[in-house]
Amino acid sequence: MAEHTMRQQILEQFLADPEVILSGEDLSQRLGISRAAVWKHIRQLRTLGYQIDAVPSRGYRLTTQADLLLPAAVQSGLETISIGHRVEYFAETDSTNLRAMELAEQGAQEGTVVIADCQNGGRGRMGRRWSSPAGVNLYTSIILRPDMAPIQAAQLTFLSAVATARAFEAVAGIEVQVKWPNDILVNGCKIAGLLNELSAETEGVHHVVLGIGANLNMSREQFPDDLRRPATSVLLETGQTVSRVAFAQELYRQLDRLYPLYQQQGFVPIRLAWEALFYLQGHKVEVDCGADVFTGMVAGLADDGALLLDLEQGGQQVIYAGDVSVAD
Ligand code: BTN
Numbered sequence: 126m127a128e129h130t131m132r133q134q135i136l137e138q139f140l141a142d143p144e145v146i147l148s149g150e151d152l153s154q155r156l157g158i159s160r161a162a163v164w165k166h167i168r169q170l171r172t173l174g175y176q177i178d179a180v181p182s183r184g185y186r187l188t189t190q191a192d193l194l195l196p197a198a199v200q201s202g203l204e205t206i207s208i209g210h211r212v213e214y215f216a217e218t219d220s221t222n223l224r225a226m227e228l229a230e231q232g233a234q235e236g237t238v239v240i241a242d243c244q245n246g247g248r249g250r251m252g253r254r255w256s257s258p259a260g261v262n263l264y265t266s267i268i269l270r271p272d273m274a275p276i277q278a279a280q281l282t283f284l285s286a287v288a289t290a291r292a293f294e295a296v297a298g299i300e301v302q303v304k305w306p307n308d309i310l311v312n313g314c315k316i317a318g319l320l321n322e323l324s325a326e327t328e329g330v331h332h333v334v335l336g337i338g339a340n341l342n343m344s345r346e347q348f349p350d351d352l353r354r355p356a357t358s359v360l361l362e363t364g365q366t367v368s369r370v371a372f373a374q375e376l377y378r379q380l381d382r383l384y385p386l387y388q389q390q391g392f393v394p395i396r397l398a399w400e401a402l403f404y405l406q407g408h409k410v411e412v413d414c415g416a417d418v419f420t421g422m423v424a425g426l427a428d429d430g431a432l433l434l435d436l437e438q439g440g441q442q443v444i445y446a447g448d449v450s451v452a453d
Contacts, residue, residue: 132173133215133216140214148185196212196214199373207384208238208377208378209374209377211233213228215240218245219245223246225336226332235269238267239268242264244264250307250318262341262358266334267334268333281333281335284383286399288380288383289376293316296372297359297367301316303399305449306432312362313355317337339372341372343358345361400426403423409451409453410450419436420452422435423435424441
């Protein structure tokens, strides 16, 4: 079994009952590993930031530490209608989107959220990797079960972009902008990315997973050297750290407000909120779609989330996927 899976299992023994004290013997029996191995994993968990106290002659206790995204901390005072009623936490996993898709297949209710402290296979758009070091950022995926046609599902990307933008403003006090289709930027540098995944048939959507990665307290050295585009974090922008728990809570509250609004009033209020944050609205851009590159003025969003481009040579191009860059 992978080392991180065993650490996760140890953590789960504690998370199942926040008051529990477990001896080395208890853990070794429950997990089928030696006491020496238990001790090694406890030590590793401590280096990852988990405060695991030794209680004399009784065992170990997990003390919920400030700013670990543990379910109890995230749910405390959350007061949402549906988002975050169930929180699945992973100290380390490959991708929260993959975990959320699995949970959704198993019937997890709408609003279930998955959080990882660290991802070893974080997924970005177009098959790219999403850098996901431990202890600094938010990596989360939210399960929704909207009653909609698959073609409408792209609208939810804009909903999660607006929620993420508002969380940055409310918790970190920074004004962000959005870039079509799914980037959150500050001064032209990417501070968050969104990756929605869908399970659907022609008749309708089974479930959607909103994947959100927000760079919060990541230092310059923690960014990979080979990033194609400049990236940033709250720490780099403001010089100050931000509470990951407060950010996650605000994000879930925003989603909890915007999702019912979308269900009641449709895409229009979401589109307007998104366009107000869209820094390329009315600007000349170049869109690289792989096979084709289009140049034109951004006219806005279509109802299916496509980008509308008024082409230089006349006519309008509807763009479903591509990389946008400023051309004026
Ligand atoms: C992008 O801009 O390319 C999208 C990045 C999305 C990253 C988030 S982190 C949480 C969730 N789990 C993943 O594997 N990816 C998304």
